[in-house]
Amino acid sequence: MSEDKSCCGTSAKESCCESSCCGPSSATSIEEAVKESYGKRWASIKATTAAQPNSQASMQPAHEALLEELKPHEGMTVLDIGSGSGETVLAIAERVGSKGKAVGIDFSPDGIELARENAKKRGLEGIAEFHQAHAVELPFPDNSFDAVVSECVVCLIQDKQKALNEKARVLKSGGRVIMHDVITWAPMPRAMREDKGLYCGCVGGAVSLNEYVEMMTKAGLTDIKTVDFTQGAKRMLSLDSVAKALKKTKTKAAREIVDFVNKGGIGYALLIGTKK
Numbered sequence: 258m259s260e261d262k263s264c265c266g267t268s269a270k271e272s273c274c275e276s277s278c279c280g281p282s283s284a285t286s287i288e289e290a291v292k293e294s295y296g297k298r299w300a301s302i303k304a305t306t307a308a309q310p311n312s313q314a315s316m317q318p319a320h321e322a323l324l325e326e327l328k329p330h331e332g333m334t335v336l337d338i339g340s341g342s343g344e345t346v347l348a349i350a351e352r353v354g355s356k357g358k359a360v361g362i363d364f365s366p367d368g369i370e371l372a373r374e375n376a377k378k379r380g381l382e383g384i385a386e387f388h389q390a391h392a393v394e395l396p397f398p399d400n401s402f403d404a405v406v407s408e409c410v411v412c413l414i415q416d417k418q419k420a421l422n423e424k425a426r427v428l429k430s431g432g433r434v435i436m437h438d439v440i441t442w443a444p445m446p447r448a449m450r451e452d453k454g455l456y457c458g459c460v461g462g463a464v465s466l467n468e469y470v471e472m473m474t475k476a477g478l479t480d481i482k483t484v485d486f487t488q489g490a491k492r493m494l495s496l497d498s499v500a501k502a503l504k505k506t507k508t509k510a511a512r513e514i515v516d517f518v519n520k521g522g523i524g525y526a527l528l529i530g531t532k533k
């Protein structure tokens with residue numbers, strides 16, 4: 258398989274099912290495992306791309322649709338949750354200019370370091386800011402941003418409702434949450450939910466589109482719109498290699514997961530909601 262361009266570490270080379278992107282590790286909780294696995298990822302990118310900014314983006318069609326929907330313009334303030342290498346924040350910073358602000362948060366210190374280095378290389382330090390923080394405890398006052406975005410991140414957060422509440426809290430009235438994420442189209446087998454590797458690979462923590470809409474509504478967002486990007490999900494999440502690797506184990510649990518994946522249980526969507 259060619260170099261993994263997806264946001265999640267599930268390429269055949271770095272499969273969650275083979276070497277597992279989450280382990281072996283000393284992590285005690287699933288979120289620590291997520292932090293550790295993405296920390297390693299950002300640290301290795303930092304070490305290998307010292308001469309040029311990393312151009313890793315999450316699912317490209319959904320990413321483009323998010324920017325299209327956001328329409329970053331001069332003076333706008335935007336927060337990106339789980340900003341990783343900072344590419345999206347930097348793309349936004351270029352458009353909001355010195356009167357605006359593009360802010361990224363991530364709980365991985367290596368991600369924050371990499372994003373700050375990338376901002377420096379692009380001369381955007383004054384406009385782009387990166388803070389180490391957890392998505393369920395944002396270090397910003399209420400009503401701070403015109404828009405809050407996230408790309409393939411909420412699937413990795415255990416308390417999704419709290420994360421969505423936080424997004425809504427820091428939004429100004431009339432501001433929008435624009436996010437794209439992994440979703441499920443059918444009930445996920447228990448073994449899949451409980452697999453740390455698949456959780457870190459963005460699939461194990463996915464919930465249905467309806468659950469997302471319900472949680473966004475509960476967070477105080479209205480006028481919720483969704484756009485289906487399931488078609489690209491299989492390639493982006495390397496689901497064929499996940500299924501292939503699992504088939505080898507021949508356990509009942511592995512068979513259930515492969516069936517679920519092959520029957521199209523995993524999808525992808527863009528979701529948009531407005532704060533009253």
Ligand SMILES: C[S@@+](CC[C@H](N)C(=O)[O-])C[C@H]1O[C@@H](n2cnc3c(N)ncnc32)[C@H](O)[C@@H]1O
Pocket residue numbers: 264265288291292295296313314315316338339340341342362363364365368390391392393407408409410413414459
């Ligand atoms: C799949 S990557 C996506 C990175 C980036 N948004 C992109 O699209 O390229 C998920 C990112 O979210 C971060 N992350 C996961 N859970 C988080 C949490 N609870 N709080 C803050 N950051 C989190 C990870 O450290 C990682 O950088």
